[in-house]
Amino acid sequence: MHVTREMFNDVMVPNYNPANMIPVRGEGSRVWDQDGNEYVDFAGGIAVNVLGHCHPELVKVLNEQGAKLWHLSNVFTNEPSIRLAKKLTDATFADRVYFANSGAEANEAALKLARRFALDHYGESKDQIISFKQGFHGRTFFTVTVGGQAAYSDGFGPKPGAVDHCDYNDLAAFEKLISDKTCAVMMEPLQGEGGIIVPDPDFVKGVRELCDKHNALLIFDEVQSGVGRTGHLYAYMGLGVTPDILTTAKSLGGGFPIGAMLTTTEIAASLKPGTHGSTYGGNPLACAVAEKALDIVNTEEVMQGVLAKEALFRKHLDAINEKYHVFSEIRGQGMLLGCALNDKYKGRARDFMMAATEHHLMCLVAGANVIRFAPSLVIPDEDIELGLARFEKAVAQVVNAEQDSAA
Template structure:
């Protein structure tokens, strides 16, 4: 048997189903917003596990919560409830619009629960024809068959037909299209306040306010997918709090567990009570271990200090990226909120975001892409001013090499 010390990147190709194409190096240790690979090379982490590692790597708050709960109770099934999950539910209810929470293991599962609930609501209040779902082009809602169909990127769903029916995709930020699409037969509209995978594209306030108005008028459920924007990512606890718009259902995951798998669907009593015992379920969702970790993360993030730091680091990122752009003219636009930012490559570099991401890793920096033309930054919410500064220095060097090689 091969020892742990002999593990190499080649082993991925040998043993793993090829649905990913990982980097050539393997991270083995992290602390705060720094990561080290098998060779001991250090990286500053501007990727955050794709907006997951809200407190960075090995944060004492998360480690302590995990180890303390691990000594007590890991899993009991949903035949029983448990103390950590009830504490977490109370925190979410007390700090959002919601009255009730359903816990699962991922963002896709949270969106699955939300879409199923919306269909049940439609059936109960409007009959069998009120089952249509409106979503948006370039959106992303997960990888189950239902959520990948709800997502507005055909490349993720086209090979898995036949797909669930009754889902229409319209242009994001197009109020006229939304007004036309939302009818008496619409049971739900699902929208990301900022399209993350779709390029870090914020919704306009007018667009979200219009969706709220049209959903209320037609009796449709408004679902905010906050899997990527939630739990402090935008500088508010949830992005809907920046908009003046309150959804009927909100989904949360990623940063909620700080790296431990957990997802949540939040809604009001009115809609929650349309689900009955046995309508939906989960084996692992709401287990004590995940709930204890998520509760520690949530309570740490939900403070004025952390949320203000996110806003401060946002300004630092934007200033730094604009400085890089002054000397290189590589970006068309810098957009996003809080610590979810997208740097859009100019048209002459179309399709080359992945190449720039790989060059950045050579300079000891982890970044993301959001489609083929956008570099995405989603670091820990607690990343320091010094780490942002050093990371931007490394990114500037990567940009220069990228341009020299173009």
């Protein structure tokens, strides 16, 4: 069957509007489309392909485990899931792990656990969940309601109750909102979809202290910021603040779907047998791949490399901006960076992304005003340089078109 982009419109629900080209093969930080055109990948499958495409060690593990055992269900346990859980608890604050298939599912589990923990220890009245405006926690109805972008949750009927939103980095507003009725606070330690917003360290510390004061659980959504992306294995490690529950997905599987919720023994006790579950969560195939991805990423060499690559990105982006004057700032940490557009180009992030695709660079947006880069953590420096040369051409194209229309 010859597949075309037009066929997408005939067979798919219209909730996505993908690029006109269809990628068919990837290797490292390069991707090829149906016509053999080569692209540099700064999108990373939305911060997923932490080791690029078809990393030889991940391919090897996938083939080995694929010839052994794929799926069992949680009526039985399996070796890869236990090994991965042990490595995650050894590397973090956590004692216990729950496996799911995605970030949204990990967040769903975290929110249900927080509500159940509060019920077990404090009674029914302690049910408020506080999260932050422009936050993003997934697309299930619970997680999208907790997420701070009403446009994603409006129009589907009555929303789950007792969920309140606060401005990110506004500790005074947060202090007014939190009380002894608060069971949990969910936040990204670096806002991703909301515009690559880095938190004020004092804000994060203040949130932690107020959670402690009111016996509320602090949930860190590290679905996008986790597994080395900020130059720390998890972003909380660079903030000097430890959450009670942490969620991780995206980069965890290196491209294979997996999510996990991490927490302490005491809190985990509230998810007794039968309270929550997942048919595919913790399957041996996903866990084997994720274990290998974690082994490779969780090294000094890769973490230091992330910071060096961030510096290289910033140097070139600053040079592009000196020439074309389109960004108000370059935001983010490590290999999660955002180019925030200035007032002249406000709302036009998608135009830059589309122009980049025309120049054979894959990138992302984070809202209407931010161009987002979330490449492989081990992207070669020469691919960064080539990709940013292509990005400069895209920027020039948008700027020149603007000037032509003004003339």
